[in-house]
Amino acid sequence: MTTMGIDPKDLTEEDLLRELRHLHATRTDAFLHGSADALSRHTTRTEELEEEYLRRHPERQVDPERLREGARQR
Incomplete structure (x- = not known):
C-alpha cells in the first residue's frame, strides 16, 4: 500500500476516527468538484483508513x- 500522509497503522484510535469522519464529510464535495487526481487521492485515502478500521x-x-x-422488513 502506498500511503500519503501518516500511515493509518500509526494513527491513534481517536485520530483514525477523526480522519474517517472528515473524509466521509468531504466526499460529496470531492466527487462533485474535485479534479480527477483529487478524487482519486480522496478515494485511496478513504480506503486506507477504512481498511485499517476494519483490521482493528x-x-x-x-x-x-x-x-x-432488515431492509426487507421495512
Whole structure:
C-alpha cells in the first residue's frame, strides 16, 4: 500500500476516527468538484483508513437495519 500522509497503522484510535469522519464529510464535495487526481487521492485515502478500521475492529457492531433482512422488513 502506498500511503500519503501518516500511515493509518500509526494513527491513534481517536485520530483514525477523526480522519474517517472528515473524509466521509468531504466526499460529496470531492466527487462533485474535485479534479480527477483529487478524487482519486480522496478515494485511496478513504480506503486506507477504512481498511485499517476494519483490521482493528473485525467484529464491529453491525446495525441489523443495515442488512438485507432488515431492509426487507421495512
